[in-house]
Amino acid sequence: MYPVNRGMLRGMAHSRDDRARLIVDTLEDAFAPLMVADPVAFRGKYRTMASDPHAFFRGTACLFYADVTATEDPFCDERSGRIWIHGDLHVENFGTYLNSDGRLVFDVNDFDEAYLGRFTWDLQRFAASLALVGWQKALPEDDVRRLIGRYLRCYLAQVDAYRRSDDDDYALHLDNTDGPIRDALVSARLRRRADLLDGLTLVAGGTRAFRQDDSVRRLGKRERASVVAAFERYLESIPDEKRFDRALFYDLRDVVGKSGFGIGSAGLPAYNLLVEGYSQALDNDVVLSMKQANVPALSRFVDSAEMERYFEHEGHRTVVSQRALQVHTDPLLGYTDHDGVGYVVSELSPYEVDLDWSVLTEPDQILGVVDLLGCATAKIHCASDEDSEQDLVAFQVEEAIAEVLEGRRKELVAWVTDFALGYADRVREDHALFVAAFREGRIGVSAT
Numbered sequence: 001m002y003p004v005n006r007g008m009l010r011g012m013a014h015s016r017d018d019r020a021r022l023i024v025d026t027l028e029d030a031f032a033p034l035m036v037a038d039p040v041a042f043r044g045k046y047r048t049m050a051s052d053p054h055a056f057f058r059g060t061a062c063l064f065y066a067d068v069t070a071t072e073d074p075f076c077d078e079r080s081g082r083i084w085i086h087g088d089l090h091v092e093n094f095g096t097y098l099n100s101d102g103r104l105v106f107d108v109n110d111f112d113e114a115y116l117g118r119f120t121w122d123l124q125r126f127a128a129s130l131a132l133v134g135w136q137k138a139l140p141e142d143d144v145r146r147l148i149g150r151y152l153r154c155y156l157a158q159v160d161a162y163r164r165s166d167d168d169d170y171a172l173h174l175d176n177t178d179g180p181i182r183d184a185l186v187s188a189r190l191r192r193r194a195d196l197l198d199g200l201t202l203v204a205g206g207t208r209a210f211r212q213d214d215s216v217r218r219l220g221k222r223e224r225a226s227v228v229a230a231f232e233r234y235l236e237s238i239p240d241e242k243r244f245d246r247a248l249f250y251d252l253r254d255v256v257g258k259s260g261f262g263i264g265s266a267g268l269p270a271y272n273l274l275v276e277g278y279s280q281a282l283d284n285d286v287v288l289s290m291k292q293a294n295v296p297a298l299s300r301f302v303d304s305a306e307m308e309r310y311f312e313h314e315g316h317r318t319v320v321s322q323r324a325l326q327v328h329t330d331p332l333l334g335y336t337d338h339d340g341v342g343y344v345v346s347e348l349s350p351y352e353v354d355l356d357w358s359v360l361t362e363p364d365q366i367l368g369v370v371d372l373l374g375c376a377t378a379k380i381h382c383a384s385d386e387d388s389e390q391d392l393v394a395f396q397v398e399e400a401i402a403e404v405l406e407g408r409r410k411e412l413v414a415w416v417t418d419f420a421l422g423y424a425d426r427v428r429e430d431h432a433l434f435v436a437a438f439r440e441g442r443i444g445v446s447a448t
Helices: 016-037 039-050 053-058 061-068 119-136 141-164 179-189 193-200 221-235 305-310 314-326 363-382 397-404 409-439
Strands: 083-085 094-098 104-108 115-117 201-204 207-210 252-258 270-275 286-292 334-338 341-347
Touching (some): 016 039, 061 409, 083 363, 094 179, 115 305, 119 141, 141 397, 207 252, 207 270, 221 334, 286 334, 314 341, 363 397
Antiparallel strands (some): 094 104, 201 207
């Protein structure tokens, strides 16, 4: 296995018993209320995490931040240490979406963990994820180092491109990509809204409504009225420049409770809402997801007072973060509150296609992918500064990063690469400790 860089990872518990206790305590601190609210969902989440080390890594951003916030970072100062970061950047958090300009874009997705923090944390988390995937694909260490190095150098090259240009509208799309990323964009282009609607809804008496299956539940009168009121508040959160002026567009036709979300959303209440869409034609109806926002993992380990004062609730934080990091967001993205808790509302789009890592097996094939992912990472950092609509980051991020890395870029590449290889080793050890603790019922939910 790759050697752990003990100097960079100091502050972490080293004995197996201490480390197992840290894993259990960190997960319980992050998820205890959700485990109590929906133990079945968390049993499913933990079984998925138990399946392999990378799945465990995906589900434990809280553990990652418990570790990295306890270690030194020689590449951050007052500015580069408080930019908008994705917060959970790993190889599977990239995919396609249809932006507000009607263009299919390949970009970072899933902004539930977005927060203010060190730019290096996104780089470290992605690089560790890439090291884990490389290990699972049995790639030699030299190849893994080469892949991480390419990702970082492309990130830095795109930061430089932002410094040279006043155009903040960089994006990966059909005209400037190739290989697996362009394949994902082409696949998204071939999808149809009608197919999504047919899978989730049915038409009876000339009216569309949600299908009834095990993943949805019908609401009682009181809950439905509360959700409808939350929907009305959500409409107020859509910026004027992104609001559709068609009177029918936001008419609510049906609403159901929803379950069965992915590894990061276990236990979080959610609803699907059916709205009229662009016209009364049934094939233009739109499905919205209204999902409770979670407390971001990073906020548990840093001073969060400034963020708490700035945002109404976690739904507000998630949406403002996504708008800052993604620039041309879904025009239906917004937030609301329900039962005193923040929710995120966005379209369930048929045009979302994730990058399929299962077909990427050769280092040279992966190189072209990580080149573009490095550029995409730089884009979310550099687009989320004083030029964006939020005012928490009131400086040019690209200048702040370039300044702190002056004459030290090779040092950064070596530092992040060594961290990634060492932390991947740590994650594989942690995964085994987690599986044992879960099987023995020591993490809040039983394994059966």
